[in-house]
Amino acid sequence: MLKDNKFIVWGTYCECGNECSILQNENHPWIDTSFTIKMKCNKCGKSLMIDKESAEEFYNNKIYSYYNDLYGKIIDLGCGSGFLSRFLINQNKIEKIYGLDFDTQCKKDLADIDKRKFQFIEADINELDGYFGSGSVDFLVSRDVFMFIEDTDKYFEDVTKFVNKGVRQMGWYMEENTRMKNKLKPEQIAEEYVKRGWKVKLEYLDWYKYGYFIRANK
Numbered sequence: 001m002l003k004d005n006k007f008i009v010w011g012t013y014c015e016c017g018n019e020c021s022i023l024q025n026e027n028h029p030w031i032d033t034s035f036t037i038k039m040k041c042n043k044c045g046k047s048l049m050i051d052k053e054s055a056e057e058f059y060n061n062k063i064y065s066y067y068n069d070l071y072g073k074i075i076d077l078g079c080g081s082g083f084l085s086r087f088l089i090n091q092n093k094i095e096k097i098y099g100l101d102f103d104t105q106c107k108k109d110l111a112d113i114d115k116r117k118f119q120f121i122e123a124d125i126n127e128l129d130g131y132f133g134s135g136s137v138d139f140l141v142s143r144d145v146f147m148f149i150e151d152t153d154k155y156f157e158d159v160t161k162f163v164n165k166g167v168r169q170m171g172w173y174m175e176e177n178t179r180m181k182n183k184l185k186p187e188q189i190a191e192e193y194v195k196r197g198w199k200v201k202l203e204y205l206d207w208y209k210y211g212y213f214i215r216a217n218k
């Protein structure tokens, strides 16, 4: 069942190594805010301040922890300015990352990324099949992109053809949000993968506003 989670995690790492975090419903660590949280580490008792900077680092690392079992050739679907690609590029088992996005601004935003392992493809998700042949990539990763896909049937068919090993998809679902181009609920997305022979694990994320994560393997 869809979880109506309005919370975002704010956290930091204590000097003792403990992760200290709290869920809150107002301030996102990526929005400019002077909001800070004072907490006591529940392991060593030290007082900690969680400001925007430490919250952002903690939040990013939490996202990245869902993308650390990958290898081979990867497509970062709707890569934007490379939030996921910039993390994946440092992993030795990853050979090549194809960042695909239709926004012309991305090329500029990605100017500083190491091109030995990364290639930007300026294209629409609807044209995926024109760029990737059968079984040509090992994993597809995406974050906050699926809800912008109009022809979801074509997406599932294409991805099933060209992805060899797995899909790692993080996103949000808000019923009333007018920016969404499709209204597939996370459990319906999971079902669409299952229909095409994928083994799927759907997780609702209590720390990511309206968030879910789908891990699909062949």
Ligand SMILES: C[S@@+](CC[C@H](N)C(=O)[O-])C[C@H]1O[C@@H](n2cnc3c(N)ncnc32)[C@H](O)[C@@H]1O
Pocket (backbone or CB within 6 Å): 077, 078, 079, 080, 081, 082, 083, 084, 100, 101, 102, 103, 123, 124, 125, 126, 142, 143, 144, 145, 148, 149
């Ligand atoms: C919310 S951003 C997420 C960017 C990146 N994945 C991240 O984690 O920061 C969504 C991205 O999807 C891209 N996008 C949306 N619809 C697309 C489409 N039909 N084809 C290609 N890219 C698309 C947008 O241009 C944007 O860069």
Ligand SMILES: [Zn+2]
Pocket (backbone or CB within 6 Å): 014, 015, 016, 017, 018, 041, 042, 043, 044, 045, 046
């Ligand atoms: Zn501590």
